[in-house]
Amino acid sequence: MPDSFIAERLPRALILGSTSRYRRELLSRLQLPFETVSPEVDETPLPGETPYDLSLRLARAKAQAVAKLHPGALVIGSDQVPEIDGQPLSKPGTHERATEQLRLMSGRQMNFHTGVCVACAETGFLQADVVTVQVRLRTLDDAAIERYLRAEQPYDCAGSAKSEGLGIALLDALTSDDPTALVGLPLIRTCQMLRTAGVVLP
Template identity: 45%
Template structure:
């Protein structure tokens, strides 16, 4: 079975490697601009599906996995900071607050005409962080391509008071427990693939 992760994210690649199955990464070709009045769950559902579909068109006999993630702080969608200054700003704004993260997942197998799309929530309660802690963290880890400006599977774990969700992998960017269930339902059990 040929499996493709429709992503160039190093974090998502590391997560999918936990299944110990062969797969390749292919960059999706899509516009990630949010639509007017689009909620965070609607955005990640739409983008994960667009990413998976853009790759599935090129690989109709492969199982294609697409994912997208955003956070919501004080009613505003936050994404990847891209710059050190923006990362510091995001963490200052998150300090002492709870941020809701939404991770979209879409799995497509065009050959059997199967498609499943879900949205997984995850809550992060940040500690009250000092300016020195925030700046030190951002310089050490450079979480510039991470929604919310942290890498929870690395040093970013030191920023939190509490995490609430079914699967820590969801917060990293790929809900592995749900992905496993979807793949099994589609006839591709990771434990039985080689």
């Protein structure tokens, strides 16, 4: 059997183009070996770019940036952009900014757009999509906001809440056909893309 034929049958390396511990934990659920590589991508929104389009563009850019460095690998890129009143919300970084975000979100419905892209430079494979989760927060007074932030300190989370943790207590409802998207990586859509790329999953 030719060596080239054997090489084509061997599974490609899988890379998560992200250093997010949330995405790493989610991808680990698939029980596939993978490594993580930090994508060097400018995340500044373009003039007039919607949060939906921003999440899609950045997911593609991250996957393609890492795929360029590792052309034989299959690379997953992802980016999440929360939206309220048509405007994106960033990671708060501080207690004060998280307080401001939760005050703004209190009692309101908003969208979390999570873009995902799977790319392989060697084969030219590229698929990308956005999964949107609609979230409605219950009405929060300052005391509730303070209790939550002191307990979980979600300052590295866009939207200032961890739905996979205590943050679920802040919600009245969430609607999505791919619920892990809210945590940072839509696993149902990711699995579909990986299967299309030839990855064997259960």
